[in-house]
Structures are given as structure tokens and as C-alpha cells.
Amino acid sequence: MSVAEKKPRVIEPDSLIGKRIPKMDAPEKASGRTRYIHDINLSGQLYGRILRSARIHALIKSIDTSAARALPGVHVVITAADIPDQRPIGVARDHFPLKVGRVRSQRDEIAAVAAESEEIAEAALKLIRVVYEDLPVISDPEEAIKPGAALIHPEPHGADGTHLHLKQGTSIAHKGKPDNIAMTFDYVHGDVIQGEAESDVVIEDTFRLHYVTHCCMGVSGMIAEFDASGNLLMYSNTQVPFLHKREFAEYLNMDPARIRIIQPPIGGGFGSKLDIYPFEVICLYLARAAKRPVKMLFTREEEFLASPTRQPVLLTLRSGCKKDGTLTFRQVHTLHDNGAYTSWGATTPFVMMQTFSSLYRVPHCDYHTAAVYTNNPYAGSFRGYGNLQATFAIEQHMDMLAERIGMDSLAFRLKNAQDSGETTGQGMVFKSCGFKDCINTAAQRSDYTRKFKENEVNRSRPGNIRRGIGMASMLHVGGGAKIYPSDGCGTILKMDDFANVTLITGASEIGQGSETVLSQLVCEELGLPISAITVVNNDTAITPWDVGVHASRTTFIAGNSAIGAAKKAKTKILAVAAKKYECAESDLDLRGGFVIKASSGEVVVELSKLLRNLHFQDKAELVMTTFYYEPPSVHQDKGFKGDVSAAYAWGAQVVEVEVDTDTGRVRMTKVTGAHDVGRVLNRLGIEGQIEGGVVMGQGYALTEELLIENGVMKNPNFRDYKLVTAPEIPEMDISFIESMDGEGPQGAKGVGEAPAICVAAATANAICNATGVRMFELPFTPEKVYRALHGQTPKLYWKPWRADQ
Amino acid sequence: MxxxxxxxxxxxxxxxxxxxxxxxxxxxxxxxxxxxxxxxxxxxxxxxxxxIRRVPELTGITLEGDEIRIGALTTITEIMENALVKQHFPVLVEACDHFASDQIRNVATLGGNICNASPAGDTLIPLLVLDASVELASMPEATLYRHSMPLSTFFVGPGKTRRSLCELVTGVRIRVPGPNHIAHFHKLGTRPALDISTISIGIAGTLKEGILSNVRVAFGAVAPTPVRASQTEKALEGQRLDAVTIGKVAGIARDEVKPIDDVRATAWYRKEMIHNITKRMLSHVAQA
Structure with missing residues (x-):
């Protein structure tokens, strides 16, 4: 008997890292099959609607819901009086879901209805009679912070006018505040007085940053259902299911174990779903009272009126440098318009101070913020988290200082830019740092220096079009941010008899492409094609804990977690194979769905066959692993110092514009970006992430603005709130600097927020390069630019709020 | 709703x-x-x-004698694609090209744009400088009664026209312009598309041997209705378009309009833009 010589099959090495992999949810979304919360309907479901305030600031004297309750088809009508166990909500626990006795902003919730149809619910709202007693409206934070200003959250007084002096520990919603200051932040490193003394040049300017909002394509919504045992099931668009589960339990005074959150595919987050808003708690109240599932969806107008905004900021920056171009100090005071209630916007100083203290080497830095209550919309978290605002000021000052000392602005940036291995005054440690590469790459690819000089010369030429080029750089957390007790993420991984993997991750998908990147990382580890994986990521009853989608953390944290679980699976598989084929584990590897010889790529056994053998033997076993990744970052101390992220992302963008001096219109023609992303994982995904971020930054710079007058939003619609449209999007040239972060998954860092941060600052520098006129206030709408060009813009100056500074 | x-x-x-x-x-x-x-x-x-979308009498673009009739139901897209309109009223095509978005142009109608009577209505400015008239139909007794009026007298205020509640706008009529006719339109907004005008300007007339006559100037978004600018027209009538005249006329235009402040712009900026864009448009006419 002769056996034919059979050539062993060899699997060539391959990698998924850096490839262009289409998002896994793309076919469903592109073909309109994705079932968003809008598409989900439960049997027996009622429709919830909210009555919002007709006034900006007023006492509620009475609410009459009798006619609404009597309307056929109405099941439940609730006001604060119907919910005696309401607990205060929000970051500062300073308001109730249904307002008690007083409204403080246009969005305020007064009553809610659950009815058999949206139309009936809407009709019922119209039947509710509210009597108000108007109070003075405070819409200017500069007025609100003055001593003696009328109070937004006054301390309660008895009927005879005496101060009730509620005991400490009760929340602001109960005990009020003696002033309008919602939060303050004070940070210092070095000594700015010394820094100023050492300076050859000192400049001080005030910058004003405006209101914008997220404009998610999917409006807010949720469905709540209590089962017969009182367990709560929520279909929610939250970005932070696990923390919110706990918080909802607190608001409902129930055991968190009895709450389950399922996240349907989310139509955009960008930070907007990082807090719990009144509508969510109200929807739960309605479901509890109606004993039926209740679905609540915003209209687009409501989405504008009752969604969080980006934090508006008034900012005075004082900066200095020496003649040789060395930065000496920065002193910053900001006034944050908190709006009527406190959400995450008030905490943007966490990020802003990092930029002031640590983007460039600054020996002395002094930073102060007061977030002040007003009757305006309240600000939440929004991609970039204060960094767009901080960068807008800093990067204009970089150009201005360079000009004052007669230094090339590129050389000035490079002289002060950090290298890897540096620790900043705030205690951030830059383990991987491609900052200088970013600056040099963006400058070279855009021909920055030549164009900058040419444009200055061309300013005096005839014609109405002026060309300009401007640069800005940024620093942002890229390896999570240790804000909560844990910044971790859990993974459960299981393999079936066919070598298919199910990745069960705590990390939520909000459109950013995380499920695709996590799949790549797992399949890379296990030597499997991307088609071999299923991701489960949207059900708190199944998925392990994660702190939420924020701080550009998912790729880094959830990625490391997924790799950890995959590595454990691989170790187990190789141990089984080594035993079975009597070799060392290190002689084997996984590739292309096979166990192979590591040295030659020769096939040892098909992975699925090995897994079946393992499963269907006497001592049956499955390959299932778990992993929890906690990044090696630390909490900040009381002075806000500490290495809060496991890695930091860097970037530089060059914006080119054409300014029409007849009309003030600014056309953005090109954006050249260079981003230190650690390593490119999914090239298609990261390109989309950067391009989308640039367009969001473009809207912030040029067209978007929520117009608020005396607390009233004047443009809650897409006609007058102007998003950038396709023809306006500039040409983009994006480069990736791969600094291969040692802690990052396959070397990668988080970049979700990074691309939006520089655009407005670079645009301001470009407009100045084009026209010689510096703009301190966003957005650069045609009228605002035209006014500035014609000397019609008074110099903005805000005296810092601390009398001693 | x-x-x-x-x-x-x-x-x-x-x-x-x-x-x-x-x-x-x-x-x-x-x-x-x-x-x-x-x-x-x-x-x-x-x-x-x-x-009214199933009423056949409200559709179509036809040449009737020396006039072109555009039915009220004609969509903005149909106007842009129509050979007669392209040949005789390129200014109307230009305005339609700035009208909202492709999706909206596919369903929005000319009659609707007229009856909505927005001070910023995009087709209204070119129609005004083309001396368009509005056709109306009603049935006061048992039979159909038709009449027409100049578009320049049709608008009363924002959203208000001289159409009575029992009348239907059936179309517009525009005389085919004679030789040497010129007409231009400019819309200024924050964005190139999907925008309501901050201001818009239409200029038309007969340009012969450098002299402009039969001048029509109309402005959008500077008054409660789209308006003809009689003083600007007077200042231009019979003039040669040299730099001095253009500068003078642009100044008259700025002084003639009485806009308001709103979410899109202040009155000051609107007046400045009327000046600058009028000047720019007239310079283009002079150079052409």
C-alpha cells in the first residue's frame, strides 16, 4: 500500500489591523432595515408626551389637569403633586423631573400624559391649565454672578418669610443656594506672577464661545415597561447603561438588580446621552402609573428645546512668552453659563484645564472657572468636552504671541511642543507622543509656511476674495479618563463548535464603529476572519459592566478588554492542541481558522474540529473566557493633578479659507489634519471618524448657533439652526501618525473626540491670516465676519469674576 | 397639527x-x-x-402668443428643466437653482411659492423683474371667472396676498423679453443650499450700447413683502454703467430699503449687503 505524498497545507500570515473594514452595521443602516427605538412597539403600549413651561422663569401657582384626565383615550396625567416620591436628578441633584412650584427655563417639565395615541396625548396637553406668576429672567451669566442678583435656586423660606435653614446634606433641589454659582474649579501649577515677571511679551484677550447642540439624526426616546413582578425593562438610547441603571434605581427608589436596560441601535450620541434627563424619569413614572408600557419620543423641535447643549463659555486668557519663543505662563478665567440646572457642561473644566496646563510646555498655569445658574438651556457633554473652547483661545494666542515676538508661528509651536517621556505640570505623563510629527506633517502637507506668508502679502491686492491659512493643535485623553471609581470594561467571549466567536462586551455602540473595531481585535488574536464573530453589546442583563461611552475611551479600554478575553481563549486552545498533538504550546499559533505550526504556518488541525473534540469528549469543556480591563491611570488629587489617562492623543489641523470681504462669507476650502492615533486599526472607520469630526468642528466654527434671547430659543429647527450641508464640506487631507502606544490595543489610542477640537481655532487663525482681523467670538457667520472687517465689533473684554485676581 | x-x-x-x-x-x-x-x-x-394636485388646468409650461404661461402646479425642478424657461428666462432658472434642496424642489410648486408670499421667496424676485402677472380663477356665480393682476401688486404682507379666499392662483404669465434683455439674480445666505435668503436681488432691463433702460430692480427679505425698488430703478434708468453711476446707485439702493433685525441678520447688515451686492451685480453687467 502506498500513500500519496500529500503536501501539507500552509496558511500565510495575514492581519486585520490597519485594513479598511466596513462597519458591521452598515448594510442594515444603508438599506433602512435598522430598528431604532422609533421602530420598536410593544403590545399594549401607551404614548407619553410632556407639557413644558410656557414661561422662562415663574412660580407655578396652580395646575388644572381635570379636562386632560377626562379626555377619552387618556390613561394617566401626572404632575409633581402626583409623584410624592420624586427625587432630585442631574449631576448636582438640583431639579426634579416634574418641576415643583417653579419653572426656571423654557424646557421645564410641568406635566405628562400617557394616552392611547400620540395625537390624544398631544390633545390632552392642550387641555392642561397652568397659572404662572412671572419672575425676572436672568439670561446673562455676567449678571447672574453679581452679588445681589436674583436667585435661580433660592433657599426655601417659610410662609412668614423666615429662612428655613434646611439641614446640610439635602440636595440643591430641596435646600436651594445662597448664590447662583453652580460649580467652581481652581487649578494652579507654578507661579504665574513669577511667570509674568519672566515674560518679554504678555497678552490678554477675552473669547466668547456660543451655544450649539448635537443634532443627532435620531431624536431622543425611550420605552419603559414594568412586568407583573415589578421589574423594569427600559429600551433606552443611553451611552452609559450601567451607571444609569444604578441612578434610575435611586430615582425610583428600587433595587438596581430589578432594572434591565436594552439599547436599540442609537441614532447618534456625541455625548448627549451621558446624563439622565427628566423625560426618561417621567416616562418611568408614566409606565409605573399606567401599568402599561409607555413609549416617549421627542419631536425635532423638542429635541432642540430639551436636549443638552455644548457649554457656552466666556473666557479671559492671559499668556506670556520670552523673546526666544519660550512660553512662560497662562492665566485663565472662565465664566460658564450653566443654564437652569447642572449637567456635565459644568464639569468641562476637567478637560479645559488639561489643555491650558499641558498642551505645550507651560511652566506656570493658573486656571479658574465659575459655572453660573441662569434661565438659559442647560449644557451637557458634547464631543470634545470643553476642549474646543479652550483650544479656540490657546491656539489664537499661540499665533498672536508668535507675531508679537516676530517668530514664525510654526517654529513657535514646535519650540514649545512636548516629546514623549515628559510629565506636565498637571502630572500627565506622555508615554507615547507624536505631537511634533503631527505639527510638521500638517504643515508640510498643506504648505503652511509658504501660503501663510503669501496670504499676508496678498491682503493688499484688489478684489473681494482673501485667502487664509491657519493652524491649531490639540491634546486630548486617548486612553480613557479615570473619573469614576473604575474606568474599566468587561468582556465575555465564547466560541461555538464551528469556531465562531460571540463577543459580549460592556461597550455600547452609538454609531462610532466600536463593534467593528472590537471584532477586528478579537479575530486578530484568534486568527479568524471577521465574518466569524457576533457582537452582543446592548443588554445590561447579558453584558458585563462598562463605565460608558465617553472620553474617547471605547477602542482603548473595551479593546484591551476584548483582547484580554481573546488571549485567554487562545491560551486555552493552544494548551489543548499542544497536549493533543504532543508539542509545546509555543510551537503553535492560530491563523485563518486553523491551529498551525508557528514556525512554518503548516496546518495542524482545523480550529472548529479541535473545539468539537474538546466539547464532545469525556471531560467535556467549552472555550468561554471573561476579562476585565482596568487602565493603569490614576485619579486626580484634590488639586486636579495626576495621570488621569493611560494614553494621550495629539493632533494638528491646518484650515484654509476664502473670505469674501463684500459679504463676510467664509468658505472653508481645505483641512489638512495629522492625528497621533497610536495605530490605525480600521482605516475606513478612522477616516470616517476624523472626517465626521472635522465637519462637526466646521459647523461649530462657521454656521451652527442656538440663538437664545432672554432664555427663549429662537431657532429650534433645521431651517434656522444651520448645520453644514454637503457642498460646504472642504477637501480633506488626513494623515495618521502611528506612535504605537505601549498600553494601547495593538498600539492604538482613542480619537473619537479629537478631530472636532482644532477646527474653530484654526479657522480663526486662517481668517486673521486672510484679512488681518482677529475674531474672538464664534460662530464666524457672514454678518459677524463682515462687522469685524469693518471695525463694527467692539473689543470683547470680560473682567475675571474673582475680585482678587 | x-x-x-x-x-x-x-x-x-x-x-x-x-x-x-x-x-x-x-x-x-x-x-x-x-x-x-x-x-x-x-x-x-x-x-x-x-x-389641487389632480387639476390638469394648473400644469404645464406653454408659449401663448408673446407670453409664456407657467401653471401654478409646476414644480421648481420642472421649471429648471424646461426648454422654454431656459431659453427665455435664465434668471428664473438661476433662482430655482438656489431654491431649498433637490428633494424640496421636486415637490414645491411655483404657485405655492407665490401664495406663501414670503418676503424671501426665491422665485418672487426674478418674477418681479420679469414683470410677471398672476392668473386667478373663481366662480362667483355658476361659471368660471378668470382675471389677472401684476405680481408687483399681488403681495400685501408676510404670507398675505390680494388673492381672495374664493380665488385660486392658476399660473403666471410672463412676456417673452425683447432683444438685448438682461436679467440677473443673487441670493445671499449663510449656506449655498437649504437656506432662507438674508437678502436677494433681481436686476433686469434692456442693455443697448452700454445704456440700461426699462430697468427693473427687486429686493427680497428687506421688507414685509418682496419689493420693487422704484428709486433704484429711477437712478439706473437710461444710465451708462460706469463706476460712478454704479457707486451712486448702490448707495440709493441701500438707503431705499427698510429691513428689520431677525434671526438671520440685522437691518444694518442687510442694508450693507443690498449696497455691496447691487454694486457687484451692476459691475458684472457692465463688464459683460
Missing amino acids: TEPKHYFAPTSLDQAVECLKDGDVTILAGGTDLTPQSQSGKLRIKQTLMN
Whole structure:
């Protein structure tokens, strides 16, 4: 008997890292099959609607819901009086879901209805009679912070006018505040007085940053259902299911174990779903009272009126440098318009101070913020988290200082830019740092220096079009941010008899492409094609804990977690194979769905066959692993110092514009970006992430603005709130600097927020390069630019709020 | 949104105008203004909602003698693609090219844009400088009654026209311009598309041997209605377009308009833009 010589099959090495992999949810979304919360309907479901305030600031004297309750088809009508166990909500626990006795902003919730149809619910709202007693409206934070200003959250007084002096520990919603200051932040490193003394040049300017909002394509919504045992099931668009589960339990005074959150595919987050808003708690109240599932969806107008905004900021920056171009100090005071209630916007100083203290080497830095209550919309978290605002000021000052000392602005940036291995005054440690590469790459690819000089010369030429080029750089957390007790993420991984993997991750998908990147990382580890994986990521009853989608953390944290679980699976598989084929584990590897010889790529056994053998033997076993990744970052101390992220992302963008001096219109023609992303994982995904971020930054710079007058939003619609449209999007040239972060998954860092941060600052520098006129206030709408060009813009100056500074 | 009691979709002009007799009727054509306005509560839908989209007499673009008639139901896209319009009224095509978005242009109608009577209505400025007239039909007794009026007298205020409640706008008529006719349009907004004008300008006339005559100038978004600018027209009439004249006329235009501040711009900026864009447009005419 002769056996034919059979050539062993060899699997060539391959990698998924850096490839262009289409998002896994793309076919469903592109073909309109994705079932968003809008598409989900439960049997027996009622429709919830909210009555919002007709006034900006007023006492509620009475609410009459009798006619609404009597309307056929109405099941439940609730006001604060119907919910005696309401607990205060929000970051500062300073308001109730249904307002008690007083409204403080246009969005305020007064009553809610659950009815058999949206139309009936809407009709019922119209039947509710509210009597108000108007109070003075405070819409200017500069007025609100003055001593003696009328109070937004006054301390309660008895009927005879005496101060009730509620005991400490009760929340602001109960005990009020003696002033309008919602939060303050004070940070210092070095000594700015010394820094100023050492300076050859000192400049001080005030910058004003405006209101914008997220404009998610999917409006807010949720469905709540209590089962017969009182367990709560929520279909929610939250970005932070696990923390919110706990918080909802607190608001409902129930055991968190009895709450389950399922996240349907989310139509955009960008930070907007990082807090719990009144509508969510109200929807739960309605479901509890109606004993039926209740679905609540915003209209687009409501989405504008009752969604969080980006934090508006008034900012005075004082900066200095020496003649040789060395930065000496920065002193910053900001006034944050908190709006009527406190959400995450008030905490943007966490990020802003990092930029002031640590983007460039600054020996002395002094930073102060007061977030002040007003009757305006309240600000939440929004991609970039204060960094767009901080960068807008800093990067204009970089150009201005360079000009004052007669230094090339590129050389000035490079002289002060950090290298890897540096620790900043705030205690951030830059383990991987491609900052200088970013600056040099963006400058070279855009021909920055030549164009900058040419444009200055061309300013005096005839014609109405002026060309300009401007640069800005940024620093942002890229390896999570240790804000909560844990910044971790859990993974459960299981393999079936066919070598298919199910990745069960705590990390939520909000459109950013995380499920695709996590799949790549797992399949890379296990030597499997991307088609071999299923991701489960949207059900708190199944998925392990994660702190939420924020701080550009998912790729880094959830990625490391997924790799950890995959590595454990691989170790187990190789141990089984080594035993079975009597070799060392290190002689084997996984590739292309096979166990192979590591040295030659020769096939040892098909992975699925090995897994079946393992499963269907006497001592049956499955390959299932778990992993929890906690990044090696630390909490900040009381002075806000500490290495809060496991890695930091860097970037530089060059914006080119054409300014029409007849009309003030600014056309953005090109954006050249260079981003230190650690390593490119999914090239298609990261390109989309950067391009989308640039367009969001473009809207912030040029067209978007929520117009608020005396607390009233004047443009809650897409006609007058102007998003950038396709023809306006500039040409983009994006480069990736791969600094291969040692802690990052396959070397990668988080970049979700990074691309939006520089655009407005670079645009301001470009407009100045084009026209010689510096703009301190966003957005650069045609009228605002035209006014500035014609000397019609008074110099903005805000005296810092601390009398001693 | 208010709900109508009756819905009626006539298939002839007679049926449509007969339905209008009792007056309590909201007319639906493209619906691109009606829908958002009724949803926002700005407009209340009356007892009867009449969908006129099946009325054949309201469609078509035809040459009738020395006039071109554009039916009220003609969509903005149809206007842009029509050979007669392209040949004789390129200025109308230019304005339509700045009208909202492709999707809206596919359903929005010329009659609707006219009856919505927005001070910033995009087609109204070119129609005004082309001396268009509006055709109206009604049924005061048992028979159809038609008449027309100049578009320049049609607008009364924002959203208000001289159309009575029992009349239907059936189309517009525009005389085919003679030789040496020029007409230009400029719309200024924050964005190149999907925008309401901050201001818009139409300029038309006969340009012969450098002299401009039969001048028509109209401005959008600077008054409660789209307006003809009589003083600017007077200053231009019979003039040669040299730099001094252009500068003088632009100044007259700026002084002639009385705009307001709103969410889109201040009155000051609008006046500045009337000046700068008028100057730019006239310079282009002079150079052409």
C-alpha cells in the first residue's frame, strides 16, 4: 500500500489591523432595515408626551389637569403633586423631573400624559391649565454672578418669610443656594506672577464661545415597561447603561438588580446621552402609573428645546512668552453659563484645564472657572468636552504671541511642543507622543509656511476674495479618563463548535464603529476572519459592566478588554492542541481558522474540529473566557493633578479659507489634519471618524448657533439652526501618525473626540491670516465676519469674576 | 397639527374653484410650506383641505402668443428643466437653482411659492423683474371667472396676498423679453443650499450700447413683502454703467430699503449687503 505524498497545507500570515473594514452595521443602516427605538412597539403600549413651561422663569401657582384626565383615550396625567416620591436628578441633584412650584427655563417639565395615541396625548396637553406668576429672567451669566442678583435656586423660606435653614446634606433641589454659582474649579501649577515677571511679551484677550447642540439624526426616546413582578425593562438610547441603571434605581427608589436596560441601535450620541434627563424619569413614572408600557419620543423641535447643549463659555486668557519663543505662563478665567440646572457642561473644566496646563510646555498655569445658574438651556457633554473652547483661545494666542515676538508661528509651536517621556505640570505623563510629527506633517502637507506668508502679502491686492491659512493643535485623553471609581470594561467571549466567536462586551455602540473595531481585535488574536464573530453589546442583563461611552475611551479600554478575553481563549486552545498533538504550546499559533505550526504556518488541525473534540469528549469543556480591563491611570488629587489617562492623543489641523470681504462669507476650502492615533486599526472607520469630526468642528466654527434671547430659543429647527450641508464640506487631507502606544490595543489610542477640537481655532487663525482681523467670538457667520472687517465689533473684554485676581 | 374635517381632491378647475366658494378651505399643492407651518401651529388648517394636485388646468409650461404661461402646479425642478424657461428666462432658472434642496424642489410648486408670499421667496424676485402677472380663477356665480393682476401688486404682507379666499392662483404669465434683455439674480445666505435668503436681488432691463433702460430692480427679505425698488430703478434708468453711476446707485439702493433685525441678520447688515451686492451685480453687467 502506498500513500500519496500529500503536501501539507500552509496558511500565510495575514492581519486585520490597519485594513479598511466596513462597519458591521452598515448594510442594515444603508438599506433602512435598522430598528431604532422609533421602530420598536410593544403590545399594549401607551404614548407619553410632556407639557413644558410656557414661561422662562415663574412660580407655578396652580395646575388644572381635570379636562386632560377626562379626555377619552387618556390613561394617566401626572404632575409633581402626583409623584410624592420624586427625587432630585442631574449631576448636582438640583431639579426634579416634574418641576415643583417653579419653572426656571423654557424646557421645564410641568406635566405628562400617557394616552392611547400620540395625537390624544398631544390633545390632552392642550387641555392642561397652568397659572404662572412671572419672575425676572436672568439670561446673562455676567449678571447672574453679581452679588445681589436674583436667585435661580433660592433657599426655601417659610410662609412668614423666615429662612428655613434646611439641614446640610439635602440636595440643591430641596435646600436651594445662597448664590447662583453652580460649580467652581481652581487649578494652579507654578507661579504665574513669577511667570509674568519672566515674560518679554504678555497678552490678554477675552473669547466668547456660543451655544450649539448635537443634532443627532435620531431624536431622543425611550420605552419603559414594568412586568407583573415589578421589574423594569427600559429600551433606552443611553451611552452609559450601567451607571444609569444604578441612578434610575435611586430615582425610583428600587433595587438596581430589578432594572434591565436594552439599547436599540442609537441614532447618534456625541455625548448627549451621558446624563439622565427628566423625560426618561417621567416616562418611568408614566409606565409605573399606567401599568402599561409607555413609549416617549421627542419631536425635532423638542429635541432642540430639551436636549443638552455644548457649554457656552466666556473666557479671559492671559499668556506670556520670552523673546526666544519660550512660553512662560497662562492665566485663565472662565465664566460658564450653566443654564437652569447642572449637567456635565459644568464639569468641562476637567478637560479645559488639561489643555491650558499641558498642551505645550507651560511652566506656570493658573486656571479658574465659575459655572453660573441662569434661565438659559442647560449644557451637557458634547464631543470634545470643553476642549474646543479652550483650544479656540490657546491656539489664537499661540499665533498672536508668535507675531508679537516676530517668530514664525510654526517654529513657535514646535519650540514649545512636548516629546514623549515628559510629565506636565498637571502630572500627565506622555508615554507615547507624536505631537511634533503631527505639527510638521500638517504643515508640510498643506504648505503652511509658504501660503501663510503669501496670504499676508496678498491682503493688499484688489478684489473681494482673501485667502487664509491657519493652524491649531490639540491634546486630548486617548486612553480613557479615570473619573469614576473604575474606568474599566468587561468582556465575555465564547466560541461555538464551528469556531465562531460571540463577543459580549460592556461597550455600547452609538454609531462610532466600536463593534467593528472590537471584532477586528478579537479575530486578530484568534486568527479568524471577521465574518466569524457576533457582537452582543446592548443588554445590561447579558453584558458585563462598562463605565460608558465617553472620553474617547471605547477602542482603548473595551479593546484591551476584548483582547484580554481573546488571549485567554487562545491560551486555552493552544494548551489543548499542544497536549493533543504532543508539542509545546509555543510551537503553535492560530491563523485563518486553523491551529498551525508557528514556525512554518503548516496546518495542524482545523480550529472548529479541535473545539468539537474538546466539547464532545469525556471531560467535556467549552472555550468561554471573561476579562476585565482596568487602565493603569490614576485619579486626580484634590488639586486636579495626576495621570488621569493611560494614553494621550495629539493632533494638528491646518484650515484654509476664502473670505469674501463684500459679504463676510467664509468658505472653508481645505483641512489638512495629522492625528497621533497610536495605530490605525480600521482605516475606513478612522477616516470616517476624523472626517465626521472635522465637519462637526466646521459647523461649530462657521454656521451652527442656538440663538437664545432672554432664555427663549429662537431657532429650534433645521431651517434656522444651520448645520453644514454637503457642498460646504472642504477637501480633506488626513494623515495618521502611528506612535504605537505601549498600553494601547495593538498600539492604538482613542480619537473619537479629537478631530472636532482644532477646527474653530484654526479657522480663526486662517481668517486673521486672510484679512488681518482677529475674531474672538464664534460662530464666524457672514454678518459677524463682515462687522469685524469693518471695525463694527467692539473689543470683547470680560473682567475675571474673582475680585482678587 | 390641526385636523381638517373634509378632504377634497378635485380633478378639474371647475370643481376646485367651486369648492372654494364657501371660503373655509386650505389649499394643498406641494405641501412644503403648508406642512411645517401647520405642524408648528403657525397656520391652522381650515374645515376643508383641498388637494389641487389632480387639476390638469394648473400644469404645464406653454408659449401663448408673446407670453409664456407657467401653471401654478409646476414644480421648481420642472421649471429648471424646461426648454422654454431656459431659453427665455435664465434668471428664473438661476433662482430655482438656489431654491431649498433637490428633494424640496421636486415637490414645491411655483404657485405655492407665490401664495406663501414670503418676503424671501426665491422665485418672487426674478418674477418681479420679469414683470410677471398672476392668473386667478373663481366662480362667483355658476361659471368660471378668470382675471389677472401684476405680481408687483399681488403681495400685501408676510404670507398675505390680494388673492381672495374664493380665488385660486392658476399660473403666471410672463412676456417673452425683447432683444438685448438682461436679467440677473443673487441670493445671499449663510449656506449655498437649504437656506432662507438674508437678502436677494433681481436686476433686469434692456442693455443697448452700454445704456440700461426699462430697468427693473427687486429686493427680497428687506421688507414685509418682496419689493420693487422704484428709486433704484429711477437712478439706473437710461444710465451708462460706469463706476460712478454704479457707486451712486448702490448707495440709493441701500438707503431705499427698510429691513428689520431677525434671526438671520440685522437691518444694518442687510442694508450693507443690498449696497455691496447691487454694486457687484451692476459691475458684472457692465463688464459683460
